[in-house]
Amino acid sequence: MTELVWQAAVSGVVLGLVYALVALGLSLIWGVMDVVNLAHAEYLMLAMYATYWLWALGRVDPALAVPVVVPVFFGLGWLTYQALVRRIVRAPLAAQIFATFGLLFVLRYGAFAAFGPNVYGVWRPGEGTVPVLGVPVAASKVTAGLVSLAAFGLLAAFLRYTKTGKALQAAAQNREVALALGIPVDRMYALSWGLGIATAALAGVFLIPFYQVSPTIGDAFLLLAFASVVLGGFGRVDGALVGGLCIGLLENLLGTLVSPTFKFLFVFAAFVAMLLVRPQGLLGDVGR
C-alpha cells in the first residue's frame, strides 16, 4: 500500500510539472494583461496534433519537433493577439470572456472538422523507464517534467534579468505608467501571448508521447491549468508551478486511493475549497 502511494506521489509530481507548464502560459497572459484565455488549452491540443502529424507523416521524433512547433505557435499567439485580443483589451469584462470563449469553439471544432473525432497518439515501442526516487517512470514523462522545469527557469530568468522581461513586468503592473515611460505596451502584450501560447505548445509536444489527442481534450486541461493558477496564486510565475504540482499530486493520490473515475471531482473540490479559504492562492499575498 505504501509503495502504491509512493508511486502515485512520484508520478503525480511528474504529471504536475506538465500541468504547471500548461498553466504557465495561462498565468503569464492573465498576469500581464488581465485576460483569461479560455482558448488556452485548444492551442495545446493543436500543438499535439501538429507534433503527431510530424511524427506520423514525416517520422519526426517529438523532441525534434520542438524547433518547428514552438516557434510556429509563438507566431500563432502573436497573431491571435493582433487579430483578436488587441480589440478587447479595454473592452468590458464580458466582451473579453466571450471573445476567447468563441475562439475556443472555433479552434476545437476546427480541429474536429480537420481531424475527426478519432483519438491519435504517438506510439514508440521499446521506450525505457527511468528510476525516479526508486519508482520507474516512463522516460517520456521524465523528459516532459524536466522540460517544464527548464521552461520555468528560463522564463523566470527572462523576466528578472533582461530588459524586455522587466518591461513586460512594468506593462503588467501599470499600463498607463508603462506607456508614459515609453514602454511599447502593445508589443509587450503581443509578446506575452506569443510566449504564453509557445509554452502551451511546448507542453503539447512533450505530452503527445504519453497522452493521446482528440479535439475535446482542451476542457480538462483548461480546468486543470486554471485550478493550478488559482491554487498557486496568480500574477506570479512560480504560482503556476506550485499549483500545477499540487493538482498533479492531488489527482494522482486521490485517484489511486479512492477512485480514478472521480479524480477530477477531487481536484474541483480542492479548487472550490481554495476559493473559499484563500482566494489569493498558496503563494499570493494581495487581496484579489
Add this chain to the structure above:
Amino acid sequence: MNRPRTLAALVLGGLVLLPAAVQDSFFLNAMVHVFLFGAAAQAWNLVGGYAGQISFGHAAFFGIGAYTTAWLLSRHGLSPWFGIWVGAAVAAAVSLAVGYPTFRLRRHFFALATLALAEIARISFLNWEAVGAAIGLYLPLEYRNRLAYLMWDSKPPYYWTALGVLALATGVVWGVDRHRAGRYLRAVEQDEDAAEMLGIPTRRWKLFAMGLSAALTAVAGAVYALYVLYIDPYNVMASRISLLVVVVALIGGRGTVWGPVLGAPFVVLLNEYTRAWLGGRGTGADFILFGLAVVLVSLYQPRGLIGLLASPSPRPLPAVVGAGRDPQDVPPAGAGGPPVLQVRGMEKAFGGVRAVRGVGLEVRRGEVLGLVGPNGAGKSTLFDCLTGFVRPDAGQAAVDGIHVVGLPPHRVAWAGLARTFQNVRVFPDLSVWDNLLCGTEHRGEGLWEATLREVPPALQEEAGRLLRSFNLWDHRHRPAGELSYGQQKLLSLAMAVLRRPRVVLLDEPAAGVNPVLVDEIGRLVRALNASGLTFVVIEHNMEFVMRICHRVAFMAEGRVVTVGRPDEVRRDPRVLELYYGR
C-alpha cells in the same frame, strides 16, 4: 406603448395555432428545439445578461432537470408534474453551491467554475450507476398520451408544452426587467461596489438570479427529456448545450427581454437544418460558425440582433405633481446636535505604510464636517474603513450606536451611512432615473417583492422632486454615461441622499468640476443639510470647505491633528505647516 404588447400577443397567437396549419414533422421537431433552447437561453439571460455573471455550464442544469424528471418517472413512477419542480429545486441548489464561493471573486472565476461544474456533472453522470451511467435512462412509454405524464406520441402537444416553457421563462425575465430587480441586477453588472454602497446586497442578487436561472433551465431540460424519451450524458449534458444557450442569448441580445426569443429561431433552426443537411452530428461546422458568431458579437455588436433592430425606447415615467423645492441658500448655522457617527482608534496599514493611525472622530447630527489634509493623509482610506471596502486593523465605528466595522458595504449602508466616491461612480448604461431609483432604501427589501413590484408612487414622486432640485429632471431618460462629469457627480450625490441616510460621506465632491457647478454642489449640500442631513466632506478646495462646513477636521500622516471651526483650523500653525509647508 401598447404596440409591442399587441405584436407579442399576435406572434404568440400565431405560434399557438401554427401546428394546425403545418404538420411537417421535421419542422415541428425543430420548433420544439427552438422553444426549449430559447427558454434555456432566456434563463441564462437572467444571470449572464442582466446580472453579467457569465455561465458556461448551463448544460449541467439542463441535464439535472432532465435526469431528475426521467429518473423519478422511470424508477418511481412519479409524474413529471412533480418531477419537474424537484429537478428545478435540485438545479437551483447546485447553482447556489457554485455561485456562493465564486461570486465573491472576479467574474472569470464564476465563468470557469461553471465550466468545471458542467464537466464534473457530465463525468459523474457518465459513471453513476443509479442513473444508468453511460447507458442513460429510457422513459417508460406506457405513460404516453396522458396529460398527467406530459408524454404523447405526436408532436403538437410537445410543441405547445415547449412553447409554454418559453413563455414561462420569458414571463419571468419580463417581470424582472420591468421591476426593481432588473434595475438592481444591471447595477450589479455595471459597478458592484457602487451598488453595494447604495445598500444593494449584490451577492444575494447574484445568487437569486443564478438560482432562478438554473431552475428555469432545469424545467426546459425536463421537458426535453419527456420529448426525446431517452437521455444520456451525451444528449443532455454535453458542452455544446452550454454553448448553444450562450450563443442564442448573445446573438439575440443579452440583457434584454426579447433578445433570446429572437435569437432562438435564428440559431436553433440554423443548427437543426445544417445538421439535417450535413447528416447526423455533422462535422462540427455549425459550431465553428457559432464560435465565430460569438467572437464577432463580442467585438462589434454587444447588443446582438436586438441592437440591430431597435434603438432603446425610454420608458414613460409617471407625471410628477408639484414643482421641485428650490433649495435656499442657507448659511451654515452652528449645529451642535448629539453625535451620530463615532469613530474610535481606527487603524489601517498597507504593508509598511500606516495609512490611518488611531483616528478618533465624532460627527454631530445635523452638521457638515469638513475633512481636509494633504494627499496621502488617509482621508479616503478612513472612508473605506468606515464603509466596509477596507477592513481596518483595529478600531470602532458606530452609527447611532450600530457598529459598522466588519460589516459588508451594503450592511453599512443599511445602518445609515451613504457615500460618494472620489472618481464618480454611476451606472453608465442605466438611465438617470434608474440610477436614482437604485438609491432607494434597500433594508428589509425582499427579493421577490423587488421582482414583482416597482418603487411605490409616493417614493417615485419624491425622487422626481429631488431630480428637479438637482436640475437633472430633463435628462432623466438619458443613460448616465452620457452626462457630463459634473452632472454625474450631481447624480451620484442625489443617489446617495435619496433614502435620507443618517450620515453622508462625500469624497471630493467639487474636484474636477467647473466653478459654476462647484457653487451649485455647495448650495445643494447646504440645502440638504438644512433639511436635516448630516455630511462629512473630504475636499481640497478650501474656499468650498469654508463656505459649507460647520466644523473642520484636519488630517495628516494618518492622524487627526485638530478639529474646530473652519477659521480656527485655517489659522492653526500646525495646519499651515503641514498643509502649505510654511
